[in-house]
Amino acid sequence: MKRPGLNYQSLEDQVQKIISDVATKGDAAVRKYSKAFDGYSADKLEVTKEEIETAGAEVSPALKKAIQEAQRNIQTFHEKQVFRGETIETSAGVRCWQKQIPICSVGLYIPGGSAPLLSTALMLGIPAKIAGCREIILCTPPDSQGRVSPAILYIAGMLGMDRVFRVGGVQAIAAMAHGTETIPPVNKIFGPGNQYVTMAKQIVSRDTVAIDLPAGPSELAVVADSAANPAYIASDLLSQAEHGPDSQVLLLTDSITLIDGVKREIQVQLEGLPRKKIASESLENSKMILLKNQEEIMAFTNAYAPEHLIIVTENYAELAEQVINAGSVFLGPYTPESAGDYASGTNHTLPTNGWAHSYSGLNMESFTKKLTFQEISKDGLANIGESIMILAEAEQLQAHSAAVSIRLKKGNND
Numbered sequence: 001m002k003r004p005g006l007n008y009q010s011l012e013d014q015v016q017k018i019i020s021d022v023a024t025k026g027d028a029a030v031r032k033y034s035k036a037f038d039g040y041s042a043d044k045l046e047v048t049k050e051e052i053e054t055a056g057a058e059v060s061p062a063l064k065k066a067i068q069e070a071q072r073n074i075q076t077f078h079e080k081q082v083f084r085g086e087t088i089e090t091s092a093g094v095r096c097w098q099k100q101i102p103i104c105s106v107g108l109y110i111p112g113g114s115a116p117l118l119s120t121a122l123m124l125g126i127p128a129k130i131a132g133c134r135e136i137i138l139c140t141p142p143d144s145q146g147r148v149s150p151a152i153l154y155i156a157g158m159l160g161m162d163r164v165f166r167v168g169g170v171q172a173i174a175a176m177a178h179g180t181e182t183i184p185p186v187n188k189i190f191g192p193g194n195q196y197v198t199m200a201k202q203i204v205s206r207d208t209v210a211i212d213l214p215a216g217p218s219e220l221a222v223v224a225d226s227a228a229n230p231a232y233i234a235s236d237l238l239s240q241a242e243h244g245p246d247s248q249v250l251l252l253t254d255s256i257t258l259i260d261g262v263k264r265e266i267q268v269q270l271e272g273l274p275r276k277k278i279a280s281e282s283l284e285n286s287k288m289i290l291l292k293n294q295e296e297i298m299a300f301t302n303a304y305a306p307e308h309l310i311i312v313t314e315n316y317a318e319l320a321e322q323v324i325n326a327g328s329v330f331l332g333p334y335t336p337e338s339a340g341d342y343a344s345g346t347n348h349t350l351p352t353n354g355w356a357h358s359y360s361g362l363n364m365e366s367f368t369k370k371l372t373f374q375e376i377s378k379d380g381l382a383n384i385g386e387s388i389m390i391l392a393e394a395e396q397l398q399a400h401s402a403a404v405s406i407r408l409k410k411g412n413n414d
């Protein structure tokens with residue numbers, strides 16, 4: 001169950017140096033590293049309002065329409081998660097409630113370069129906007145001409161993000177954590193990235209800023225039985241394998257015939273893929289595992305805690321009930337994992353590397369905090385005061401006890 005390619009130890013010094021440089025030298029360091037890693041050192045790190053407004057002209061109508069449909073579904077799904085707490089009277093006269101407050105400023109990191117992840121701009125930007133974060137900034141690496149993906153700029157404009165910076169990599173994470181002359185520091189950083197970005201997020205999260213999730217290479221587990229279509233399964237495994245050479249995909253089944261069928265289909269479908277090399281490398285890390293029965297399959301699945309889990313068995317609804325550790329679950333033959341990556345509405349930022357044992361994927365809570373409030377009447381305090389005092393004294397915290405007794409003393413503030 002160990003994931004491949006997770007030895008980040010050697011990166012740490014390298015990444016720490018860039019972060020320290022950006023923290024002390026600001027924009028100059030950001031430019032230096034952008035030049036070194038992206039081949040472009042922008043005079044103007046910030047993308048102008050005009051660039052954002054005109055970006056739409058370079059996005060095809062078909063892509064715009066697809067973006068808008070995805071936006072609608074993601075918006076609908078996340079809006080329903082907005083927390084509306086009620087006031088609870090825990091004892092007579094003791095009223096307690098929770099209030100959800102947006103995190104003030106958030107920084108969204110959107111990988112760019114050869115494959116700009118425009119879907120990530122939607123997955124991070126929409127909940128941030130619904131939450132009501134006061135400042136939403138976006139960092140994305142430019143190409144060597146300094147150009148930022150028009151589709152990402154179009155989305156930034158559509159969602160009304162406040163500021164966009166043409167900065168990527170470790171220097172972007174460092175800038176959003178520590179702030180520079182141009183880039184403001186934020187309270188929380190979101191977004192995926194390569195191992196350098198991931199390491200940078202880990203380092204800044206220790207003492208400077210909150211981050212979304214411990215993120216690692218992408219994963220998919222498919223649970224299937226002999227009735228499943230091998231061609232569909234092969235397409236799902238390849239769709240996840242093409243994310244990166246360190247992605248891992250698993251097929252868990254009790255049917256050896258299915259394994260043979262999927263192997264054949266993978267060979268056929270792999271041939272036609274532009275990212276064949278990446279997918280092949282990732283398949284090296286991947287496994288098809290024959291287990292005795294569904295009980296074993298579900299035990300393995302829950303122990304592995306995959307980021308994405310597809311269940312295509314005849315009784316998938318029944319097995320779905322048994323899932324306790326997974327980031328996002330896809331049920332039945334017509335629910336490919338790509339649907340959740342792009343357009344069905346759920347978030348695609350999910351826990352990897354077994355973190356699904358204890359973490360949820362991104363949701364509205366990730367962009368908000370819950371504050372608790374309470375208001376107690378004099379009678380209410382009389383009702384619970386005795387217990388507070390006894391508990392405080394049991395901990396030998398006399399002043400705590402006194403804060404109650406002084407209020408309940410006869411003749412005081414009547």
Ligand SMILES: [Zn+2]
Binds near residue numbers: 239
């Ligand atoms: Zn995917």
